[in-house]
Amino acid sequence: MDSFLRVDGGVNLASSPSSSFLTDNADATSICPLITPSPPTNALVDPLPEPTESAFTIGEELAEKLQKVQGKATDAESMSSASSSAEPACAQLLNHRNSYLHMPNDEEPVAQENLGNTGPIQLSFQNVPEDYFFVSWNWPLIRKISLYMFLSGLIAMVALVVAMIVRLPRSCNPPTQWYQGNLLYEIFPASFYSSSQGMEGDLKGISMKSDYLMNLGVRGVRLNSIFRSPHYPKDFENVSSLTDIDPTLGTLEDFNSLVRHLKSRNISLMLDLPVASFVQKYPAKKNLHSASSTKNDSLEPESEFLKLGDDYDPVEEAILFWGLHGVDGFYLKGLETHAEDHNTAHLLRRWKAVMAPGKILIISEDVINLTPTENLFIVLNNVDLVDVKLQVEKGVLDVTKQIDQVQNGTLFSKPGMPWVHWSLGNVNSNRLANVLTHGNATLGATLLQMMLPGTPSLFYGDEIGLHDISDPEDERKDIKHLHQLTMMPWKGEQLKVLPWIYGGDNSGYFDQVSVVSKMANLRNQSPSIYMNSVYKQGDNRANADVKYAEKDFLVIQRWYPRRKSYVIASNLGSGPRADSTSETISFKNVNLWPGESVVIVLD
Template sequence: MNNLEIPTNKTPLLGVDSSQSLNTSPSCSTFLPEEDASTCPLLPNTPSPPPQMNFNDPLTPNILNENCSQPGTDDFVNDNPRAADRAAEEDTSSCSGSSGCIDGQVVAGTTTVFNPNVYQHFGKNDEVIPESETQLHAHLNLPDSKDVPSFVYWNWKLIRKCSFFFFVAGVVAIAATVVSMIYLLPKTCNPKTVWYEGSVFYEIHPTRFPDSNVDGFGDLRGLADRVDYLTKLGVVGVRLNSIFPMKNSPNHFQNITSLFEIDDVLGNHTDMINLIRIFHKNNLSLVLDLPIYPFMTKLDPVTTTIEESTKHPMIIEQGALRVSRAPLETNKLICALKMWIECGVDGFYIKGLENMYEDPLLLPNIRAWKAVIGDNRILMVNNQLLENVKQPLAEEIVRHVDLVDIFIDVTNSTQQIAKQINQHLNGVLKPGNDAAFIQWSIGGVSEHETQKSYELTTNGTLAATLMSLMLPGTPNVYHGDGNNEGKSQQQFSKAIDSQQWHSSPQTNTENGLNNSSRINPDDLDTITRMITLRDISPSIHLNKYKKKDKYESNTSAMYHENGNILILVRWYPRRNTFASISNFGITNITMDLTNFFYSGQIMIGGEAHEKIYFDRFEIGPSKTIVIKIDK
């Protein structure tokens, strides 16, 4: 021993008697069941392997079996993995019953598993794996375990295909949905309105429209033949003047004899139903004038409730419409309304009520009429009725009607016109939740004042029409040859087809019409563009906007000190502001309007989108210019 008391002899501290019979071949390396506790003989308090027992340390795969090639041979020196594989195959045939076999089953391939010089080639059971020019067999016959999850045995190949298919289909579906949503997006984001609010109506006297039988009188069939003209114009509906039998047809059109029949000059009920069907097919509505005065001098009582009033069946016999009245219904006008509703009429203008404003049954009848007509059809009265009754009754009437017809005499001064417009917009018809819409008319077959409007020149008629299309509410464009009352049938029958708008300022001596009041064909395109601009611009077709839970008018009517200039300004929040400037005089006018506007673009009445400034604004006689004001 040295100074550190460490033995100096070369006697080994631990000796292991390795028998020659110890199986050292890595191809047969395995554990015995008794060796689960410990495999390392160097640890204390652990049993060592009994003598004469075959023991292969899995951590030392370089311990070779005597059946395998010994170190120093050519195969191991040259690191030949195929030689090791062949040795393993030979060893598996001789290890039956030894420690390299478990439960009588040969565990093949263990030599190559622990041999660092061998590349491993695993495959399915009995699968031949080619390598170069040799074939290697890998036998991994391992018993199935009960702890293997069930999803291991699923058909994952089919699952992968289905998942890929559904993924691609989902991507395509999402892309198609996005494209369709973009395609279906509205071109404009304007507030919704009822079909008649802000739209344009076209008033027609049927006898003054083209006829189909060349008898000199317009009729329902001739009107049906010109439906393309109406759709091109851009109007939403047609107001049809009296179609009922007259004592002196067609001159005394207001003096009717029935509310159920149609004048023979115009056609029959079959023609009427066909006309309504054609209108609806072309997205046109039909509003029928009912001139009840002087046919009725007082209103009938409402004898039944709305629930008790049943519909009246229609029977068409040889062009005539027969109505079977309900035994409890005695109100003639309610019966007439129900009959024409079944024909398809979309609204009614009850004319002559202004002559019955003192009738105590006025308000009950109006309520009953609106209940029968419904919300999707319109009920219209004249503004003269509201002016004749007291204000409380007028306010109650406007809650049960949809439109109020107001006539504007454009031959008055612009100061009077502006005053009239502002009064109506701030009176009982002030825009609000319960207020009726205004129908503005500058002409009409039933107005005596229309004769004045026909004294305008051709450009004056166009200027007045464009001005009316700038007003809030529902403008009404009148189509007719003029007031022919008092003329003979022979003179009336020779009236020029009003579909042919004449531009020459000459008087027709046969019918007494001033042809200069008609609009020429070139101006029809101007009216069509104005109607289109109105439809797409909330500033023009809407009559109010909401401000702090309160509705306010969006229209301002002004006149210039010149006396012939009328200015209408229309606006809406977060929309463009439009202004129309009308000159109803006979001379050119140059003026400074910078107090109101600075600049803008011409939309109607000049070169489209032309930039203008208002420091020296010039406008010709009998002309209306619509301008989009710059923000």
């Protein structure tokens, strides 16, 4: 071709097999050996013949430069051939002894000048070690251990999830304290059960019947006076000490054993403290408001009272003593006789301050009614239950009025107030079976009591319809105030000796016990029944509504947000309201006999 140059004119280049001419693929041979140098099959072929002679001649200097370039190309070809025959390309890339032609070694300069041309850039790499340190590890064992660890972790996570699911509460009911909404049980110890089959009951006898209390659904037991008196039990109220147990009932060790028996069955123990005579003997009975002083006249009455802190207080001593022996609550009997005294409220504050958390004080409704207005909230802030005796014997209208007065009174005015302690009978009143004249109406009245908002309390024997002792001839007129303290009968057991108080047949209706137990369990599981109020939008109200109260027929509904509602229908009159044997009851035809009650769940 015309574009090729031929060396001519006086200088003859040395000819050799490798440098006699410059080949067409010289550039191709200088590139990476990974690129194949053979031309593609579809390469274009120049149809023009080779030129036979040069169009012009070049000088000697230019010929020498061309010869050097031609020599370098020949060396590149030989180097490429040697590389391709010695090792694969991938091995050359990882070996520092082999390098690209256009890349210099690290030991050489990055750029080289040779007759105005820049030399090739060579890169070198460190020699890769033949074996890494982890190559010699026991990989089969490592894989097994990793698998076992993964499976163990997976099993542990599954077990944890299952355990959390199992421990989740089955219901999302609002929590309450042990004394709030649960069934309490009042016992006169000398008339409950004798462990030695003697005339009087004792503390060991109560321990022996602790399973009966648990099966009944009782959450707390309250013992009437257990303290030493000259002629216990006939003059049980004539107490000489608040820390000594009357020998008739047993010893302090017997008391501690009773506490353990009850605690193991999730039953708390409470005591009646007859504080009336002991408060009278206490120096705080004096009117502290009129006390003369110089620099303390501006202090509050309770601050004046604190000056008496070193004086002996038998009530405080008794609370501390019995608290150390496992007692969880105290009913302050007779405190209403001192309710009008301004110092009584501050005494309550002092007694409550020495009690451990979870231990309670109970007072009667009369204390609330007789306390001066300026001290009322001091009293309410330091007691936990207020005893209200439900007058069911007076009929539907009086019962409805009493319920309305309690629900619209101070105890339901705001959250945090003491709960109502509903009772039908107690140690100082006639038996429920005697005041309700319509056959055995004790079961119906008990169900009504257990459906009211607050904490219900049963007097021992009322669950079986126990009567006062029979004394038609007034032969026991001297102990008429004790006729309600009948000895508790037990199914399948016969008395070997006459009890300390006896008169007529004292058998009971033991089939009623299962009904009371079912009602206690239903109450414990239903917030609509065991909760006493609902607080919503700044308004606190009892969650009980009297739906019907006419002609001795009373209907009360209990409700709670997002829970089922319950209805109690009771006949407190003298006429039959006929039949209630079917499980499904139509409100258009609810018929009950006098003294009967029925509890209905509303879907």
